[in-house]
Amino acid sequence: MTFQLILDEIKNNLKKILDDLSISDVNFTVEVAKPGFGDVSSNLAFLLAKELKKNPKEITQMLFEKYSQCSRILVLKTEAHPSGYLNFFADWTKLSKLILSESYLDTYGAVDIGNNSNIIVEHTSVNPNKALHIGHIRNIVVGDTVSRILTKANYKVNVLNYIDDSGLQVADIIVGFKHFKFDEEPPNGKKFDHYCGDDVYVKTTQKYELDSSLQDIRKNTLKELEDGDSETAAFGDMITRKVLAGQLQTCWNLNVSYDCLNFESQIIRSGLWSKIFEKLKEMGLIEFENEGKNAQCWVIRGDDNEDDKVIVRSNGTATYIAKDIPYAAWKLGLLDDPFYYQKYDATQPNSKTLWQTSLNNDSATPQNFTAQKVVTVIDSRQERLQKIITTLMEKFNSIPDSYVHLGYESVTLSSDTAKTLGLETDGKQAQMSGRKGVYVSADSVCELLKQKIT
Secondary structure (H helix, E strand, O other): OHHHHHHHHHHHHHHHHHHHOOOOOOOOOEEEOOOOOOOEEEOHHHHHHHHHOOOHHHHHHHHHHHHOOOOOOOEEEEEEOOOOOEEEEEOHHHHHHHHHHHHOOOOOOOOOOOOOOEEEEEOOOOOOOOOOEHHHHHHHHHHHHHHHHHHHOOOEEEEEEEEOOOOHHHHHHHHHHHOOOOOOOOHHHOOHHHHHHHHHHHHHHHHHHHOOOHHHHHHHHHHHHOOOOOHHHHHHHHHHHHHHHHHHHHHHHOOOOOOEEEEHHHHHHOOHHHHHHHHHHHOOOOEEEOOOOOOOEEEEOOOOOOOOEEEEOOOOOEOHHHHHHHHHHHHOOOOOOOOEEEEOOOOOOOOOOOEEEEOOOOOOOOOOOOOOOEEEEOOHHHHHHHHHHHHHHHHHOOOOOOEEEEOOOOOEEOHHHHHHOOOOOOOOOEEOEOOOOEOOEHHHHHHHHHHHHO
8 A cells, every 4th residue: 555655664764763762662653643733643752751751742852853864755844743743744746656656556555454354334225215316426435435445455345235115205105106196107218216206205295294184194104014914015115126226227327336235124024123122121221201202102312412312103113213223233243134135136237246135035045244343324414323323232242343333424515516417496505305306316417427528
C-alpha cells in the first residue's frame, strides 16, 4: 500500500534517532494524524518522558531538530506540536505520482489486515415498494466501496441485502392493489418498481391523508403480512419479489453485486424474533408499559432526554427496530440459523452466485453467511436505532465492536441540481421522499449520465 511507504520512512528514521540516543525497546506509534495535525503523527515523545526526565513538549522539540537531519523522501516537513506529538506532512507531489502509478496495478490497495477472517457488509436494504432513487445510490456506493476495500484488505466479505418486505410501506402498496384496486400490471410497459412507487404507493398515502379511517385497513394489512399463512402475505410476497427484481436490475447496472438476500418476513416467520423477544424480556432489556402514550406496548427505555422506543405495538405487531434486532443477532451468529439457501433465479453481471434465504428446504444448499464482525450501512437519520441495536449486541456478545453502524448523511439536492435531474422544487432544496413522490430515480440518473457520456 503506497501510504505505507511514508509510514515506514518515518518509523525507520525515528528508530535511527533512538539508536543515536542509545535507547531501545520503545513501542511507539506512527499513524495517520487527526485532521488539522498533518498527515502522520507519532507519540514517541510521551514514551520517552520518564526515561529522559523531560516533558513531552521539550522532547518533541528535540526529536524535531534531530529529524531535520534525517533522509526525507516522502516527508515535506515536520512539526513539533505543543501537545507533545511529532507531526509529519507528506510531500503530496511525490506521493500522488506513486499512488497514480500503482493504482493501475491489480495488486493496488492489497494489504493483509483481515487475515481471511469473515466480515459482513450489509447495504442497500430498501423497502420493496418502489424504485431506487438517488438517495439510495449513496448507500449502495458507500456499501459497495467498503466491501471492495475490505476484500483488498484480505477479509472474506459477504455482502447482504436485507429486504424489508413486511413493513408499513409494503402494507401501503398491498392496500393500494387490494382495497383501491390498482391494476397489477403497469401501464405502457412501465417498469414495475417505478409503477409501484410513483403510482400505487404515492396515491395510496394521499388517500390516507383524506380519510383517516383508512388507517385501520393499513394496520390490519400489516398484521396479516406477519402471518405467513395468510392470503395477504402470499400476495405481498408476489408483489415485493417483482419490485425487488427491478431494484436489483438497477444495482447491477451500477456494477454492484451481492452474496445473499435476506427477507424481513422470514425473520418474523422463522421464530428468530420470538427467541430474541423472550431473551430481551429475560435480560430485563425491555419493559411492558401499562399506561401513558405507549400503554400495552413493549418498550426499550430511553436514555436522558430520549423517549422510550416501542418494540412491540399494542396490537402485537413488531416495529421496524424489533425486526432488526434478531437480524443483527443472526448476522453475528448468535442465533441458530433457521434458513435454507437457494440460488436466486437471475445472473449478476459479474457471474457471482446470488443466494437467497428461504424457509422451504426444496433444492436448498448449506451456506454460512454469519461473521464475528458486521458493518451495517444506514443513513445517519437511523443513528439512534442503530445505537440501540449496537448496545444490545454488546450485551448479547462479549466481543467488542462486533456490530458497526456506518452512517452517512442523506442526499439533499440544490434547486438547480434538482431541476437538471427533472425535479421541480419551486426554487427550494429537495430531500428525497418516496411517500410524497419527491425523488429522482436511480434509473433516470444513470440514463442521464449515459447520454452525457455519449
